[in-house]
Amino acid sequence: MIHLPKHETKLMVAVHGWSGILLGLLLYAVVTTGMAAVFAEEIGTWSAGHVSYQSAFERPFADDLRRLSAQTPAKYHEGADLFEMGDHDMGVFFHRHETEPDGELVSRGVYYQLGKDGQVTDRQFGTGEEIFGPRNDTALSSFLVDTHVRLHVPNPWGLLLTGILGLSMLVAAISGLLIHRHLFKDVFTLRRKANPVLFNRDRHSVAGTWSLPFAFILAFTGSFFSFFGTIGVPIVAMAAFGGDVQALNEAVFGTPGKPDPRPVAIGNLDRVATDSIRRAGDVPTFMTIENFGRADAKVTTFHAPTNGGLAPVSLLYDGAKASFIATKPLIGPKPSAGGTLAAIMSPLHFGNFAGLLSKAVWFGLGFAMCYVTFTGLKLWLVRRAAQARSLDWLDRTVTIVGLGLPFALVVCAAAFLIALPLGSTVYWTPTAFLIASTTVIAGGFLWPTSAGFSRLLQLATAGLMIALPPLRLLTGGPGWATALAAGQPIIPALDVAFLLAGGWMIWRVRDSRPHRDSDTLPSLQAAE
């Protein structure tokens, strides 16, 4: 492939290795939870036992919204966001944009949740961030997403950290390409019976080669998301608008038009919803109303991409007349190169542009990323095993994180299912993760051999995965017949996925039992 001179190749090998070993464990945590978060929505449905299938936008909600707007102080009519919450209930957030004393831009207002009968089931006042924290029915998917996005480190530091991890993954992908001389020649070569260095090198580079373009895309888009709001927007706003972030937002996301503050009642939003479903071929994922109750009110609906497209579709309506104005690009008032590029960043990262099929493929790619990161760490260790026995602690740490993290996540899911009927998932989901992690860390360092502990962890994870579907049923979750009758195939599908994944792991651990354990260092193998 690419032939660098010897000195440069050596340098790239060092860059590849050190970018991996210094940040690899954290990166592994981000990619593992990212892989699971591809199905965050489905995991939410499965874990909370949601069986409704009809979207909140398919039920009449316009009159309820008028009633709520009358109860909400007029200053929060600047914007109203509508989206689905819980089991296809409607969430409404009346808000206005405010700048905090520290310069942070927030949206503050009143949030209402409406049940299927239109009654208010929840009412809260605060900023978007305060209101949209984890809830009893979303604690598990929130936990996954929060780990992936910021590793639970407070803003903006968590995002900066994951952004740096994204860059280190980008560096690993590019340097990996540069140092691999026989990229295509080696793409089918996996020597399972070779010495540990070759064995680990093969499995790392085969998985890395096949998934290389996507490693690049996922790392690039991931670091874009992390740096976008934390560094990018403030700096570009500083350069272009003298620091006025609101002006930048207005230019990029705003809807152009002359302000007209005359009070005019909002039009029939049910008509808007029905029309948008007809035009986009799917229910809105989100609806936002600017200047609610004014003559210049604008409604924008967002929909999943239509056939063949990557970017979500958005439609613009006149709010007062409830009439269609135009199909609008997601970003910018008119279609443009920059707007299109910005709009495909999220489908490229999340793989959510064509339903379950694209998500399944992205999950597979995420699995490849985890595998590449983990085997990369193993390879680094195996290469040094002969020289330094003192790296045993690092070998144990890699096992603890590599196999302990999936274990702790499955424990989280089990704890969520148990705590769901008690209403305490928001506390128990992260707590269970901490307890499981502490146990794994202690066990990992106390267990006689790293290999033995790795086997134990895999069996425990597999056993728990198999136990999840029965646990879900025992704690009051809907059965397969109920779910299927309600048109919710996700629940049985995830049950089956957990059973299969657990079974496969047990089969794999049993399969690797005889004398040669692939995951051990040669020094440990010799001791067996």
Added chain:
Amino acid sequence: MGRPMSDRSRKWIRILFAGPGAVIIAIVVMAGMALWLPRGAAGIDNLVLPLILVPLIWAALFFHACLDQRLARVAGVALVLLVVHGGLVAHKFLDRKPASVEPHP
């Protein structure tokens, strides 16, 4: 003068450009780009493209600093980018006439 630099100091200069240099220059380039990029059909390309491209700009600077055998070229490219974009931003801020602030749409 004119004495060739020692390997040690060459190495440190390279590390300086690949490490903190790449980060600072990528950020300054992002800020400066917003001022010279064409605004495009929707008038937003100059605002959006720097935000999207910054990870790639950083990666390009990083690998250039690692791999270009001519250290002078590494320093040259990086410093020219820094001066041009830093200059654009500085000019905008020193030129405090109200007309220099973009009108809000």
Added chain:
Amino acid sequence: MTILLMLAAIAFSTALLVLLCRGDPKRRRTLRQSGKGHGPALRRLLVALSLLPGVGYAVAGDAAAVLIWFGGYAVVGWFVTLSAAQWQDG
């Protein structure tokens, strides 16, 4: 893009990747298998054929399908290699 067509496209590429893996000269050499494996011309042909569905989707201008197919191609290629290594050990 329909789901069935996409599955068929990925299955088609999978079949060719299996062939490519079986006849891969380097893989056969490291396994000390008899026979030399495919020649370069045949391999190029098989690679081109395996990429055909992606080219088709690209010509049709279906960006979503190209990405799904290409992502699937990457995952399948890796799995084919893993399973081949599993089986040859018995």
